[in-house]
Amino acid sequence: MSEAASRAIAMLEPLLGDRLVTSQAVREHHSRDTSRLAPAMPDAVAFPRDEAEVQAIVRACAEHGVPVVPFGAGSSMEGHTIPIKGGISVDTREMNHIIAIVPEDSIAVVQPGVTRKQLNVELRETGLMFSVDPGADASLGGMASTRGSGTTAVRYGTMRENVMALRVVTPDGVAIHTGSRAKKSSTGYDLTHLFVGAEGTLGIITELTLRLHPQPEAVSSAVCSFASVRGAVEAVIETVQYGIPVARVEFLDEVAIENVNSHSGLTLPVAPTLFFEFHGTPAWVAEQSRIVEEITAGHGGSGFQWSTDADERGKLWQARHDLYWATKARRPGCELHTGDICVPISKLAENIVAAREDIDASPLIGQIIGHVGDGNYHTAYLIDPHEPAELAEAERLSERIVERALACGGTVSGEHGIGTAKLKYLRREHGEAVDVMKRIKAALDPKGIMNPGKMGQEG
Ligand code: MLT
Numbered sequence: 036m037s038e039a040a041s042r043a044i045a046m047l048e049p050l051l052g053d054r055l056v057t058s059q060a061v062r063e064h065h066s067r068d069t070s071r072l073a074p075a076m077p078d079a080v081a082f083p084r085d086e087a088e089v090q091a092i093v094r095a096c097a098e099h100g101v102p103v104v105p106f107g108a109g110s111s112m113e114g115h116t117i118p119i120k121g122g123i124s125v126d127t128r129e130m131n132h133i134i135a136i137v138p139e140d141s142i143a144v145v146q147p148g149v150t151r152k153q154l155n156v157e158l159r160e161t162g163l164m165f166s167v168d169p170g171a172d173a174s175l176g177g178m179a180s181t182r183g184s185g186t187t188a189v190r191y192g193t194m195r196e197n198v199m200a201l202r203v204v205t206p207d208g209v210a211i212h213t214g215s216r217a218k219k220s221s222t223g224y225d226l227t228h229l230f231v232g233a234e235g236t237l238g239i240i241t242e243l244t245l246r247l248h249p250q251p252e253a254v255s256s257a258v259c260s261f262a263s264v265r266g267a268v269e270a271v272i273e274t275v276q277y278g279i280p281v282a283r284v285e286f287l288d289e290v291a292i293e294n295v296n297s298h299s300g301l302t303l304p305v306a307p308t309l310f311f312e313f314h315g316t317p318a319w320v321a322e323q324s325r326i327v328e329e330i331t332a333g334h335g336g337s338g339f340q341w342s343t344d345a346d347e348r349g350k351l352w353q354a355r356h357d358l359y360w361a362t363k364a365r366r367p368g369c370e371l372h373t374g375d376i377c378v379p380i381s382k383l384a385e386n387i388v389a390a391r392e393d394i395d396a397s398p399l400i401g402q403i404i405g406h407v408g409d410g411n412y413h414t415a416y417l418i419d420p421h422e423p424a425e426l427a428e429a430e431r432l433s434e435r436i437v438e439r440a441l442a443c444g445g446t447v448s449g450e451h452g453i454g455t456a457k458l459k460y461l462r463r464e465h466g467e468a469v470d471v472m473k474r475i476k477a478a479l480d481p482k483g484i485m486n487p488g489k490m491g492q493e494g
């Protein structure tokens with residue numbers, strides 16, 4: 036451990052006591068995320084309970100020039116929380132209080148360690164819900180930091196649309212608030228949305244004011260198989276362009292269907308497939324299902340089945356959310372090399388079809404899934420961590436989807452973020468704007484202590 040880190044730790048011990056941990060096991064847990072990326076150990080892990088403790092940690096680290104790496108549930112996918120330069124990992128799990136729920140204004144105020152499922156359990160009796168649903172039961176602070184989303188973004192938006200205000204401890208240890216509870220505002224720089232997606236490189240989020248949505252009166256789900264990948268994606272494009280307010284529309288290719296069938300006990304036909312969900316009144320969900328059934332039939336869809344059965348729906352969406360683990364289970368000992376591309380919806384079919392052709396021509400096993408209503412899709416290649424040739428092949432395939440996405444006006448990440456894995460693409464996507472990002476970082480964090488070596492310093 037560096038001398039600077041020991042001094043910062045010594046400063047914090049009297050305040051945090053046994054909530055400042057240097058044991059091997061706890062440091063190891065905070066040395067990785069869910070990605071295949073190499074772990075790196077923090078010098079210590081702090082478990083603050085409130086904003087004042089976060090301020091004390093940041094001040095101690097600023098004084099001694101020690102890295103500070105915010106950590107939520109550890110479910111990020113691109114290396115965001117890996118402390119590549121050591122320092123103190125700040126785990127927000129004990130900041131897990133729901134501070135206020137204000138149904139009249141459809142907002143909730145929470146500490147950053149509250150998870151999305153915890154908030155929804157609390158909201159059950161209010162008639163409201165928090166919509167953003169990444170696969171993992173992620174922490175809301177982490178979801179804001181990564182500008183995360185999931186299956187419902189097509190209808191309710193990502194974290195960008197659902198975070199109204201924040202409290203943040205900046206790299207000098209000052210606590211600020213950004214945004215307000217008002218639905219709109221035309222005052223000041225939009226700092227809320229500077230911190231949403233900053234991946235902990237500009238400060239630590241200590242409180243979030245979130246937008247809630249009414250729980251739908253009726254919900255129906257539907258599954259439909261297609262003769263081709265193109266048919267499935269074109270059906271989605273037409274559905275979105277028609278203006279059907281689908282709550283969810285997920286694409287799973289044949290490989291993904293095999294994986295959900297074997298892992299989650301489903302018996303779906305092995306073919307390119309769409310999972311839909313519709314929200315509204317009973318009559319409106321029936322109408323949406325009927326219109327979408329017609330659209331899918333026009334694109335080679337078959338076996339369209341819709342249902343309002345809550346158990347059936349629960350099983351379907353749980354299987355979808357478990358897909359990451361289902362895919363890993365397919366080749367024991369393997370790692371997943373994941374991709375996360377988002378393109379304008381009109382370009383989605385050509386992008387996914389080309390990505391599937393690339394995988395078919397490759398020796399790797401790979402699948403494509405997608406939150407396709409947003410133009411967002413994921414690739415996942417199963418690679419043997421001891422076979423450099425497999426990693427090289429996965430990187431080659433990734434390069435190709437990135438090139439295609441950028442060539443058609445898309446982005447190299449719809450929801451998984453930059454972390455360390457995507458840093459190499461930042462300049463290709465943003466050009467000279469990366470220099471502006473670096474100037475913002477240098478202005479807010481002149482000592483470079485906040486999640487160093489990542490966005491804002493590199494790329
Ligand atoms: C998902 O959509 O399931 C997540 O983003 C994780 C993944 O890429 O598999």
Ligand code: ZN
Nearest residue numbers: 185406413450
């Ligand atoms: Zn996803």
